[in-house]
Amino acid sequence: xxxxxxxxxxxxxxxxxxxxxxxxxxxxxxxxxxxxxxxxxxxxxxxxxxxxxxxxxxxxxxxxxxxxxxxxxxxxxxxxxxxxxxxxxxxxxxxxxxxxxxxxxxxxxxxxxxxxxxxxxxxxxxxxxxxxxxxxxxxxxxxxxxxxxxxxxxxxxxxxxxxxxxxxxxxxxxxxxxxxxxxxxxxxxxxxxxxxxxxxxxxxxxxxxxxxxxxxxxxxxx
Amino acid sequence: xxxxxxxxxxxxxxxxxxxxxxxxxxxxxxxxxxxxxxxxxxxxxxxxxxxxxxxxxxxxxxxxxxxxxxxxxxxxxxxxxxxxxxxxxxxxxxxxxxxxxxxxxxxxxxxxxxxxxxxxxxxxxxxxxxxxxxxxxxxxxxxxxxxxxxxxxxxxxxxxxxxxxxxxxxxxxxxxxxxxxxxxxxxxxxxxxxxxxxxxxxxxxxxxxxxxxxxxxxxxxxxxxxxxxxxxxxxxxxxxxxxxxxxxxxxxxxx
Amino acid sequence: xxxxxxxxxxxxxxxxxxxxxxxxxxxxxxxxxxxxxxxxxxxxxxxxxxxxxxxxxxxxxxxxxxxxxxxxxxxxxxxxxxxxxxxxxxxxxxxxxxxxxxxxxxxxxxxxxxxxxxxxxxxxxxxxxxxxxxxxxxxxxxxxxxxxxxxxxxxxxxxxxxxxxxxxxxxxxxxxxxxxxxxxxxxxxxxxxxxxxxxxxxxxxxxxxxxxxxxxxxxxxxxxxxxxxxxxxxxxxxxxxxxxxxxxxxxxxx
Numbered sequence: 001x002x003x004x005x006x007x008x009x010x011x012x013x014x015x016x017x018x019x020x021x022x023x024x025x026x027x028x029x030x031x032x033x034x035x036x037x038x039x040x041x042x043x044x045x046x047x048x049x050x051x052x053x054x055x056x057x058x059x060x061x062x063x064x065x066x067x068x069x070x071x072x073x074x075x076x077x078x079x080x081x082x083x084x085x086x087x088x089x090x091x092x093x094x095x096x097x098x099x100x101x102x103x104x105x106x107x108x109x110x111x112x113x114x115x116x117x118x119x120x121x122x123x124x125x126x127x128x129x130x131x132x133x134x135x136x137x138x139x140x141x142x143x144x145x146x147x148x149x150x151x152x153x154x155x156x157x158x159x160x161x162x163x164x165x166x167x168x169x170x171x172x173x174x175x176x177x178x179x180x181x182x183x184x185x186x187x188x189x190x191x192x193x194x195x196x197x198x199x200x201x202x203x204x205x206x207x208x209x210x211x212x213x214x215x216x217x218x219x220x221x222x
Numbered sequence: 223x224x225x226x227x228x229x230x231x232x233x234x235x236x237x238x239x240x241x242x243x244x245x246x247x248x249x250x251x252x253x254x255x256x257x258x259x260x261x262x263x264x265x266x267x268x269x270x271x272x273x274x275x276x277x278x279x280x281x282x283x284x285x286x287x288x289x290x291x292x293x294x295x296x297x298x299x300x301x302x303x304x305x306x307x308x309x310x311x312x313x314x315x316x317x318x319x320x321x322x323x324x325x326x327x328x329x330x331x332x333x334x335x336x337x338x339x340x341x342x343x344x345x346x347x348x349x350x351x352x353x354x355x356x357x358x359x360x361x362x363x364x365x366x367x368x369x370x371x372x373x374x375x376x377x378x379x380x381x382x383x384x385x386x387x388x389x390x391x392x393x394x395x396x397x398x399x400x401x402x403x404x405x406x407x408x409x410x411x412x413x414x415x416x417x418x419x420x421x422x423x424x425x426x427x428x429x430x431x432x433x434x435x436x437x438x439x440x441x442x443x444x445x446x447x448x449x450x451x452x453x454x455x456x457x458x459x460x461x462x463x464x465x466x467x468x469x470x471x472x473x474x475x476x477x
Numbered sequence: 478x479x480x481x482x483x484x485x486x487x488x489x490x491x492x493x494x495x496x497x498x499x500x501x502x503x504x505x506x507x508x509x510x511x512x513x514x515x516x517x518x519x520x521x522x523x524x525x526x527x528x529x530x531x532x533x534x535x536x537x538x539x540x541x542x543x544x545x546x547x548x549x550x551x552x553x554x555x556x557x558x559x560x561x562x563x564x565x566x567x568x569x570x571x572x573x574x575x576x577x578x579x580x581x582x583x584x585x586x587x588x589x590x591x592x593x594x595x596x597x598x599x600x601x602x603x604x605x606x607x608x609x610x611x612x613x614x615x616x617x618x619x620x621x622x623x624x625x626x627x628x629x630x631x632x633x634x635x636x637x638x639x640x641x642x643x644x645x646x647x648x649x650x651x652x653x654x655x656x657x658x659x660x661x662x663x664x665x666x667x668x669x670x671x672x673x674x675x676x677x678x679x680x681x682x683x684x685x686x687x688x689x690x691x692x693x694x695x696x697x698x699x700x701x702x703x704x705x706x707x708x709x710x711x712x713x714x715x716x717x718x719x720x721x722x723x724x725x726x727x728x729x730x731x
Contacts, residue, residue, distance in 0.1 A: 010524055011524075013526075014522070014524075014525065014526035017526065072556070072559070075556075075563070075565070076556070076559045076560070076562075076563045076565075080563040080564065085564065085565075088552070088565065116316075116318070118314060118316060118317075118318035119318060119320060119321070121275075121280050121314070121318060122312075122314065122318035122319070122320065122377075123320070124280060124307065125278060125280060125307060125310075125311075125312035125314075125381075126307070126308070126331075126332040126336055126380070126384060127304045127305065127306075127307040127308030127332065127336045127384070128304070128332070128335060128336055129300065129304055132335055132336070136331065136335055137320055137322075137331075140322050141320075141321060141322045144322065165553055166553045166555065166556055167552070167553070167556060167560075167565075168511070168550055168551065168552030168553060168556065168560065168565070170551060174551065174553075175522075175526070177515055177646065177647065178514040178515060178521065178522040178551060179522070180649060180650075181514070181515035181516070181517060181521055181647055181648075181649040181650075182517050182521045182522065182523075183676070184649060184652070184653070184673070184676045184677050186649070186650065186653045187653075217321060217322050217364055217366065218363075218364045218366065218367060219363075219364050219365075219366030219367040220321055220364065220365075220366040
């Protein structure tokens with residue numbers, strides 16, 4: 001076991017650099033998922049029927065097709081066909097972001113639907129357009145309600161990011177595998193990788209918990 | 223002087239609304255003159271709330287016309303609709319304060335986002351409106367930190383900040399504990415004293431009789447009878463009105 | 478207000494991410510060599526995380542000799558040929574054996590190495606190639622390799638031998654499972670097998686009847702320029718004393 005321990009210690013700097021790649025993928029994907037998921041959710045809740053159908057299809061597609069299939073479909077298929085030469089990192093992040101947008105749209109949708117109907121009515125009664133009402137009244141409240149849902153989504157995206165190795169993204173899992181192939185210390189190295197994921201989950205969820213407390217409306221109970 | 227103006231500020235004609243098979247409003251017409259206070263009474267489910275929401279198109283009527291200061295409102299035109307709603311203050315039964323904003327921000331947001339007022343003036347105006355309803359010291363509190371009566375006063379301040387030409391009040395005190403009703407009534411009385419034009423639905427018959435220029439008794443989507451408080455409350459022509467008034471006066475006396 | 482800061486942070490992060498994408502594409506043109514970094518001693522990553530191995534160093538030598546820049550991109554074996562054809566990488570020099578099937582998709586350089594397929598078992602095992610590939614035994618093999626395809630088509634389908642193939646992401650993983658006892662033997666190229674023997678209590682018990690294979694580099698079929706450059710460079714390398722040196726350095730025996 002000491003051999004394994006030595007292998008882990010030696011590989012640690014290399015694997016930690018991989019965690020930066022993982023963090024990059026996760027943050028990029030969560031950010032993209034947020035900036036896409038919000039308009040998707042607004043469309044789902046307040047959009048006309050045809051738009052709801054299109055968004056419904058989007059959500060159905062990205063939730064239904066396995067991650068690996070989507071990665072290959074976009075990286076080798078769609079992006080190449082469109083003539084966009086994304087790096088594996090960018091492509092992996094974008095695909096994870098598109099998937100996360102589908103899931104996040106459901107989080108936001110639930111949050112919006114849970115707001116009392118009177119909020120929108122009061123905004124309209126003041127003479128706000130629907131766009132303003134959504135922007136200034138609905139979204140600020142819905143986003144606050146969505147923070148707990150993000151914790152969940154974060155840990156899922158974090159773990160999904162490991163699959164981007166299939167495209168050649170040198171994140172934690174890829175690096176662990178490389179080192180193991182050279183040193184034949186698979187078990188200790190994978191245990192170390194697992195611990196890194198657990199730590200990142202812990203830190204992320206803790207961070208979101210702090211965020212949740214910070215944006216909580218005083219006196220308001222969820 | 224204002225009360226001598228004979229042109230109605232708000233005129234509603236032949237408003238109809240059905241939800242599914244159920245006809246809630248069966249072709250109602252009414253008008254409110256400048257400085258006039260009209261109070262709608264009648265049993266729950268009689269369409270009072272729907273009528274008020276139809277007037278500023280929060281509920282779109284199936285049929286009928288609404289006029290503000292002699293102009294017919296074309297609610298299909300968004301710009302016209304939004305401009306119209308700014309001039310009609312709405313007070314809801316359950317307050318509908320924006321939960322994520324402080325009392326001051328609640329009053330301020332319409333000024334900044336709708337009237338495009340600069341932040342400093344909007345802040346001043348909002349603070350002034352909060353003072354007017356006696357909540358200056360609660361400006362930084364969130365709705366969840368306020369009592370029901372305070373919330374309703376904030377919502378009145380929010381409506382007042384927009385300089386409405388007419389206010390629609392949908393049972394403003396019916397969601398309040400009895401001991402909190404008084405503070406809201408005081409604010410409304412103050413508004414009336416300052417000449418605000420109002421259309422209010424309420425169950426507080428005693429309060430209504432003091433304030434109202436006219437009381438409208440509404441039942442099953444129709445106006446059954448309307449007239450000065452003394453006539454409706456003491457000398458109603460219609461038996462249904464009599465029964466209702468007797469019941470509700472009795473209840474108020476109890477509490 | 479705090480919410481606005483949060484949204485701001487998210488937008489900034491997203492922007493950085495897109496800037497990163499653009500910077501990535503603005504780099505100067507280098508030939509990207511896709512490697513399966515789980516294939517020691519031909520291709521792997523060293524202690525510092527840099528690509529290393531017989532193929533990596535060979536290509537470095539050729540690049541220097543022929544005057545082009547090369548970058549080695551570790552990636553998943555499953556995606557390596559699609560990556561080449563999608564222009565994500567420009568060449569593959571990573572113990573890629575020449576098969577008729579792959580010839581339809583890629584263009585090969587001249588072969589530079591002959592490889593034998595062998596079976597690896599635990600040190601204390603008394604299996605022979607004949608007894609290993611019988612009795613419903615489980616045999617490990619790397620997914621997507623020529624040996625995997627050959628065993629499936631010839632030994633199982635044609636000859637009707639009674640064993641079951643278990644697929645792994647890499648040869649070293651299949652060796653781990655030999656040690657775990659989940660499979661009785663692992664089939665792989667002799668070079669990684671020798672690497673495994675030097676690091677783990679396993680032994681090679683011989684071949685299993687598969688023809689010898691040749692390793693060559695691969696490029697896209699329409700990339701004649703690079704193919705010529707690599708062929709020329711490879712010839713120079715194999716004629717130079719450096720070729721022997723590299724074999725010694727990576728403990729390879731022909």
